[in-house]
Amino acid sequence: MENKTPENTEFLSVKERLIKFINEENLSQSKFEKKANLSNGYVNNIKNSISDKIFDFRIHPAFPHLNKIWLFHGIGEMKTEIYKKENSSLDSPIKNKPHDEQMAILHKDILDLKKENEELKDMVDELTLKIEISLAPILRHFKLKADTKEKHEDKSSIN
Numbered sequence: 001m002e003n004k005t006p007e008n009t010e011f012l013s014v015k016e017r018l019i020k021f022i023n024e025e026n027l028s029q030s031k032f033e034k035k036a037n038l039s040n041g042y043v044n045n046i047k048n049s050i051s052d053k054i055f056d057f058r059i060h061p062a063f064p065h066l067n068k069i070w071l072f073h074g075i076g077e078m079k080t081e082i083y084k085k086e087n088s089s090l091d092s093p094i095k096n097k098p099h100d101e102q103m104a105i106l107h108k109d110i111l112d113l114k115k116e117n118e119e120l121k122d123m124v125d126e127l128t129l130k131i132e133i134s135l136a137p138i139l140r141h142f143k144l145k146a147d148t149k150e151k152h153e154d155k156s157s158i159n
Helices: 014-024 029-035 052-062 068-073 081-087 099-158
Strands: none
Touching: 014 029, 014 068, 052 068, 068 099, 081 099
16 A cells, blocks of 8 residues: 655645545544544544544554654654555565674664654754744734833833
């Protein structure tokens, strides 16, 4: 099964992305809810998002291959890299290989994971910057309001 999500899922809601995942898994919403130990109709009743607690303790144990960052933010791929690697072939890439080759493959996997971790850190930095830029006008507004109030209080105390 292909793990790519060609359209930009960043603009879908968490609910829409979850439904997309459920469809990708060839499950009905009720089967998904049962497997994740969620109440009947949970998916249909999602308003804005899913709590971390629900994801971490219910959805993730039932569907460990669902990428949390993709679900919550629409960034990256629907399924985790580890899931893709585990399911890319039925045989392990290191099975029946000499110890030195096994170690080399594992070392490469570690380097790949470190690279992926750095990419995720970069994504977090980008998102943090976007949030800071988005919040700047709001913070300026409150600072101006506070400054104006302070000046007004200073003038009142003088009189």
